Amino acid sequence: MEEIDKTFREAVADGRIHGAVLIAKDLTGKVDFSRSYGVRSLREEDPEKRPPMVADTPMRVASCSKFLTSIMVLKCVEMGLANLNGGLEKLLPEVAGLKVLTGFDDAGNPIEREPKSPVLLNSGLCYTLTFPLLQQYRKWQGLEIEQGYDNLDQNFKYPLLFDPGTKWAYGPSLDWCSRVIKRASGLSAEEFLQEHIVEPLGIDSDNMTFELQKHPNMQARRGDMTFRGGHTFTAESSSPGTGVLQYRDEEYWHEDIEPHGGQGIYTSPESYAKVLWSILSNDGKLLKPETRELLFKRALTLEAEKSFDEYCEQFKAFVPGVPVPAEIKHSHSLGGMLTLEDCDGDRWRQEGNLSWSGLPNIMWNIDKRAGMCTIWAFHMKPWGDPICIELGTKFEKAAFMMLKQ
Structure with a gap:
């Protein structure tokens, strides 16, 4: 990982990125990597006053919230409170x-x-x-x-x-x-999150919540949103990967809204990695083994799987499964995207890999076959930034190669 350290330090030094957090861990103990680079905010004009990015920097993880909410829904199913195959007439x-x-x-x-x-x-x-x-x-x-x-x-x-x-x-x-x-x-989504994910994993409530305004300590430590140029999605840009890095304020830092399970959670990469590890290691702290398996089981019909592949091909700039190559066949479980083929033999994500991502170039994966989980978080827009994708993919591949040493 020395080369990855060098690559990311250079990327911060030459202004390609403002900061990043990289975490990888495997079941054998060969890989236990956590590194942070750069700063968590460009709000201060004086570079000397910019706070460093660290592994427990709270971020708005956007669609990475979906995996946490999926676990909560499966917990409701496990407790007999909801039925995945039933209609929504009573609950919704x-x-x-x-x-x-x-x-x-x-x-x-x-x-x-x-x-x-x-x-x-x-x-x-x-x-x-x-x-x-x-x-x-x-x-x-x-x-x-x-x-x-x-x-x-x-x-x-x-x-x-x-x-x-x-x-x-x-x-x-x-x-x-x-x-x-x-x-x-009978519990709010916030109360359920705290009771069934945060507490079982020993995560402090100041490190995972829907309700940022109730956590002043978390507000003080959070990362600001950095933009490369002025767009939210790379697809909107005529020259992706270009533009000056800049701080931009956004409304969600200042007001909590009704919990949105698909995008509304604030947490740190370090805390998120604890969830990934719990599911990878099958420790039973979040879900029973038989419920946990649903996260890795194909949940789409063959017709819908074909539609998923077509969507990934048509909307490359919006695909949450980046950086998996578009030609790799996909499916979707109750927890995220599944790859139905090896991405690069045993040198990268393998068949059955579970992954998803969040708008500020935050991406995670759990690879049961390789026995490893990773997360890389830049907390920067636009989504699909080619520089973030290139750097994050290099980190991921380096982590997988460590398993072969």
């Missing part, structure tokens, strides 16, 4: 009754039909990001295209685009699951 009637949007009539009004299959916890919903038809519906609603409201209903109550189970699309199912958790358990 506002979603159970959604129809399929097929288009708009000449007057500009939406045309909808009843779905041919029920909306389940793990299927049927899409984010508006890559779907013009949903963007048109949002305009018809008189709402912003992208979520910017403090509640789930305004952000995500719009129709389906296909019959649940027939296709795959990146969507807000796990955002809605924070409400499912509350109704199923």
